[in-house]
Amino acid sequence: MAPVKMYSLSTCSHCKNTKKFLHDCNVVFDAVDVDMLQGEERTAIIEEVKKVNPNCSFPTILIGDQVIVGFKEKEIKEALGI
Amino acid sequence: MTETEKLYDLLKKAQEPKGYYFNKDRERVNDLLSSLLLNKDRFGYMACPCRLASGDRQSDADIFCPCVYRGPDIQKFGSCYCNLYVTREWNEGKIPHTYIPERRPASKLPF
Numbered sequence: 754m755a756p757v758k759m760y761s762l763s764t765c766s767h768c769k770n771t772k773k774f775l776h777d778c779n780v781v782f783d784a785v786d787v788d789m790l791q792g793e794e795r796t797a798i799i800e801e802v803k804k805v806n807p808n809c810s811f812p813t814i815l816i817g818d819q820v821i822v823g824f825k826e827k828e829i830k831e832a833l834g835i
Numbered sequence: 836m837t838e839t840e841k842l843y844d845l846l847k848k849a850q851e852p853k854g855y856y857f858n859k860d861r862e863r864v865n866d867l868l869s870s871l872l873l874n875k876d877r878f879g880y881m882a883c884p885c886r887l888a889s890g891d892r893q894s895d896a897d898i899f900c901p902c903v904y905r906g907p908d909i910q911k912f913g914s915c916y917c918n919l920y921v922t923r924e925w926n927e928g929k930i931p932h933t934y935i936p937e938r939r940p941a942s943k944l945p946f
Contacts, residue, residue: 764870764884766863766917787887799887799946809887809944810937823934 754833755817757782760802763789767824768812774826778835787811839868855901855909855920867919871900885917886939887946894945904938 757775761768763786775782787798799809805820806813814821816832836844843864847857857864870884882888883898897903905915912935913925924930 762885762887764873765886766867766870766919767885769866796946807941808937808939809941809946810939811885811887823936825934 754780755819756815757833758815759784760798760811760813761786762811765811771812771814771824771829774824774829778830778833780833780835838872839865842868842872850901850920854922855905856923856926858914858918858921859926860918864919867917883917886937889945891945894943897939897943902939908935908938 757780759768759771759775759782761772761784768786772782772784785798787795787802790798802809802813805815806822808822810822812822812824814829816829819832821828821832843857846868850856867884871881874880874882874884874888878888878890878892878895880892880895881900882895883900883902886898886902888895888898901915901920905920908915909920909922912933913930914921914932914935916935916937918932918935922930925932
């Protein structure tokens with residue numbers, strides 16, 4: 754399965770639902786709550802998000818080389834091939 | 836009564852007469868309201884929990900909850916970006932619960 758990376762916010766309901774969905778699908782993923790970061794690390798991660806999603810909205814999900822913005826269950830499933 | 840419950844009652848009383856109803860999913864609403872209270876502690880104002888706040892009051896002014904994008908999103912989708920405030924029709928399932936794209940322009944991002 755393609756590597757899954759997610760940029761999220763600790764307070765965002767769509768992000769929480771996406772995390773729950775991925776857990777329920779037994780998908781191993783790497784998530785970073787951008788609001789919990791500070792200083793240079795935060796700036797660097799924001800730049801990473803903006804590269805794939807100029808609106809810098811959350812969740813931004815990377816599945817392999819595909820970028821999915823928002824909790825779009827169908828698109829996530831398709832990208833995961835499940 | 837918890838702080839979240841107090842906020843729920845306060846906002847419900849103020850917003851419902853304007854046609855903005857809380858999502859009927861109370862668990863989700865409570866979670867969002869707790870996040871609003873957390874942001875109030877963090878920043879001094881209730882920044883939208885579904886967006887990345889900068890911590891600068893002036894830059895974040897458009898995303899103080901209820902944000903300036905709530906009106907047009909409610910009008911178009913029957914729900915705000917977070918699914919916190921919705922219309923009665925949305926709660927009744929008469930409007931499809933679609934993904935709501937970010938309406939805040941990238942030019943407003945303070946980072």
